[in-house]
Amino acid sequence: MEEDEGLAVPVPPLWSMTMEKYEKVIAFFKELGFQFDISQFDDRLIAQKLVCLLELKGVDLGYSCSLYVRGPYSPDLTQDLYAFTREFESLETGSRLTPHEKETAGELGRIFGLKPVSLEVGATYGYYTLRQKSDPLEAVRQVKRLKPFYSEAQIALGVSKAKQFLFTPTEKDLDALKEETGIWQRASLSSREHRGE
């Protein structure tokens, strides 16, 4: 019997139908070398901000983050961290990352490391710019309002890391950068020629 293509419904991969969503998060933690300990406040903070940054980057982990007193946060993730503590702490998972997910995890780890302050500032800045569509200046202002206990330097560092992780420069950005730095490159070349290098 011929299959009627008009009736075809996109079917999610088999693993996603049998696997719990927390297992994918554990796979990311494993890739990042994050040894989670539920009793540590900073570890719970790192877990939340890693997941929110990945969601902001477009990785659908099934834990949507919204703004709470602690910044971008997923109460569903908190529930699962407590319900599946053994699995999270032993990094026990049947889920595997795709090559693209591995690349994203690598980038996240390289840019942020597992530093709670940078992750918190970065996730908060990302949330304001991407979810609330605030312009960069307004987003920084909001981060400072919500996290006044962090220094200017800590905020600047977290924001810069968020920009590096979450935003890919457009052709226009690259052209503007080329124009801005072109004059210095030309000057440097002509100086080398002048010195006969």
Next chain:
Amino acid sequence: MQNDILSILNESEGLNAKVFSLVRFKLLASLAALGQDGATYRELKAALDINDGVLFANLNVLKDMGYLTSGKITSEGKELELYTITPEGQDEWKRMRAWLCRFLHCGA
């Protein structure tokens, strides 16, 4: 009956009237969403924009009522005070939400 305002108002007797202050309301609502994870004093102060005197006093009232607990935690080498909602606090918050929704006819 949905429009029986008197019986809805009378149902409020089952609620803890001491929680009906804007500050306590904001604190319970914030901490209920975070469950066992809780929030630090400095996070509550900054996000809810409540001054120290008012915040400290109201957190203590909620603690005395058994709705919150607090304890010391360490974050990035700093000792901070963490506030967490108790199961009794969650129950009271759920009762308040349900009653408010009934009062406002929002269908909960």
